[in-house]
Amino acid sequence: IPSSVMEASAAAATAAMTMAEDRWTLTRTRELPPEIDVAGAVPRIGVFVCNCGINIGGVADVPAVRDYAKTLPYVVHVEDNLFTCSQDTQDHMKQVIIENQINRVVVASCSPRTHEPLFQETIRDAGLNKYLFEMANIRDQNTWVHMNEPDKATAKAKDLVRMAVARAAFVEPLHQVSLPIKKSLLVVGGGVAGMESALTAAAQGVAVLLVEKTDTLGGIARHLNATWQGEPVAAFLADLAEKVLAHPNISVHLNTQVARTTGSMGHFTTTLVQGSGPDHPANVQEFIVEHGAAVIATGGMEYRPHEYLYGDHPDVLTHLDMDAAFRENDARIFKGRSFAFIQCVGSRNEEHPYCSRLCCTHSLKSAIALKKMDPRKRVFVIYRDIRSYGFREDLYREARERGVLFIRYDLERMPELSRAHNGKGGLVLRVFDPVLQMPVTLSPDLVVLASGVVPADNKKLYETFKVPVNSDGFLVEAHAKLRPVDFASDGLFVAGLAHYPKPLEESISQARAAVARAMIILSRDVLMVGGIVASVEKEKCAVCLTCVRTCPYGIPFIHEEGYAQIEASECHGCGACVAECPGKAITLNHFTDRQITAKTHALFEETLETEEAAS
Incomplete structure (x- = not known):
């Protein structure tokens, strides 16, 4: 699966190389209505219960769930649909929101992981902020796992809807801000993977900075005679290096290493030191570059x-x-x-x-x-x-x-x-x-x-970019199957032997796949940041450094005025710092204590009432 995903992304990158000049020419700008101001307004909640064909309706009693939702606080409109995600229902939902002056929406259907963005777009088209939305997963978490217990599935669906409605009453609009994207790519490593990454990005009109710590491009492939299929490697490398050095969009920096880097996806600032490589030229120079993304392709070595x-x-x-x-x-x-x-x-x-x-x-x-x-x-x-x-x-x-x-x-x-x-x-x-x-x-x-491949000694570089390595010293991707060339930190990508031992053709595929992923960022003009991110109440902060130690991405830092600060443009919204903060100084937008407790109280209050009635 990882190889298939990489090759698919590589194919997309190769196709994009041929149509770089036509990018966005057929794209239409989406016109959105102004957002309705719901500040201070009494919640008016609309609930849409989905049958999902027979996935939900074939197990739970959807009409009973619909009628139950009508009895819940702040609910002004309830209906059930065969497929809430269908285009007809989406258009109908917009009309219902406008006609009933609904300012919060709850959809009881499938997984928010797959369908929440669709419903958020729908309510945004109706004039609501996309965060004024809540989803109750009554399919994956209910009817699919209780398909032989329809009565219990119906009761559980009511519980999930009640909890979603309770939370929806407290959700507030969140807003994102746009930041300009630096349309350049930093490639660290001048081997086959690095050069392929550079050429693939440059062919799509992106300025590329290729950094190699030695005085020669090619990496370990310079010592190979042929691929396993018999193609000579030396001729391929010479042609590849010639194209890289001649391309107007590629700036090659030999005998150069990364000293420092700051920033986040869309706008990194990296300090390079030229003359710090193994060959140690006489003149050492330090200079700063800005880039929107980076590919780390630092290669590997033969085990001696x-x-x-x-x-x-x-x-x-x-x-x-x-x-x-x-x-x-x-x-x-x-x-x-x-x-x-x-x-x-x-x-x-x-x-x-x-x-x-x-x-x-x-x-x-x-x-x-x-x-x-x-x-x-x-x-x-x-x-x-x-x-x-x-x-x-x-x-x-x-x-x-x-x-x-x-x-x-x-x-x-x-x-x-x-x-x-x-x-x-x-x-x-x-x-x-x-x-x-x-x-x-x-x-x-x-x-x-037959000695194996071992990772190159780049511990300092990896610490600089805050990218993880496994126990063997190879770089670790965000997800082996779903994101095989991404790091957990957005805007950073991996390719080649630095990731794990692989043949030449697989390194090439991964290099192009990494650029395909990077172009998702670099092809845009602005980056929307904010929304579901953590924020610090500086009055409550005791500067205990718990958030600094906890964050898996290393985002929180201590401000010079003596409190923790979290940049919205860098925060991943995982909530780890919120859970660990002993002083409750950190809040995760859209997952506030008030919203979460409202949801849990809605479950347990009804449960207690049911138990009392039964006794």
Whole structure:
């Protein structure tokens, strides 16, 4: 699912690249009536009960729920509909609101997660503030889970409607303010993912700042020979870098790192330090850039083994070493008669418990290349599990057909590599074959360690952007399936090996997907902020720092005058600080104590009355 979502977003970004000049040309501006001032007005609540076909009406007694709603305080209009979300009912609802001078609306239907925005737009078209709305979920939370208990489902529907009406009487209009969006994108990392992100955004007319801490673009891909499908990587990289450097919308900053960043979605201010990279040029310069969004594509590294004599014996290589040997026509490859690939070196163990996903495919490609060079070469793959997923299975089949031998091992009987005691400096590889149920001894001329991918050391950078990492050091997305390229902090996106080990084509897809998500922000002129956000009553604030420690997004800060402050443009409205504040100095708009207690009292007062009547 994550790959499908990423590829869909990448496809959208690719399509958008071809129509950047036509963006918004067919868009019509929505005309809204002025909002009705409800300040000080007595609540006049309209209740609309939905049958949702048979989803609700086939279980609960909707007419009974409708009639019950008529008895509730402040309710001036009640009706039931077959489908409240239909266009006909939406138009009818607007008319009813106007004719009955309704100033609060309750819809008893399905989930607000899917339909609340629709109903909010409807009441806004009728002149009401969109926050003068409350929803009772009598489908997902009721009839779907009590489909065999119609009487209880009806009673529960009445409870939910009563609670919604009680809360609706206390909701107040909220207003948002518009902030201009800085139409530029910061891309951190000059590897394949970073360059693809830059080009995809630049093609859509966005100014891009590409920051790379070394003096060369390309990242770890510069050490690869070909993709698993055989396309040469060097030519692709050269073409990609040439396009990036030549594009008028892209500003490339080599030997540059991020020092500080402030702001929020739509308007970040980031301080860059040029000359602070690994190559340390003589002139160090600091400059400030403004951008509306950022893609973090800082890449990964090949794990450098400390096992299997790596670094102690010249004939023990990693995959990237082997690729270099192929490029340089190393004599050991041509003269060697026996080769062994040891899988899962530095992966799927206590230190790095994850699978790097690339190693098996890389070994298969190299093994096939050796067999193509000379079918008489003996090639062994010492593996735990072969994970050649998707069409990569064809490589596994080809390797088998060409005579590559596969020997399985497990953690209880790890392969053992030692120097040969023959005075020639050779190697001896011992492994227990579970099929033969006996140890096998090999004398390979070259041993290739299928070392995994590890994250680059960018802890300071990640702390600067306040983006999370998992226990392995890879960046963590907001939601693996629903938001696979977004961070929890709006306006920040992830792509490439910094996220997790992935092949080149997947890094490209993710890079384009990240830009597709960023363009949702950057394609607009203004950003609406406010509404459901937390606010601080500074008179009550004791500066205890509880909110600062609690907020998962790091938004609250202590004002110079000695109280906590929460910027409306940055607040996510999660309410964590509100729940934790010991002095009740913080309020979450639209979820005030008064609104919540009204809802809970409405439930328990009726429950007590029912219990008393029964006794």
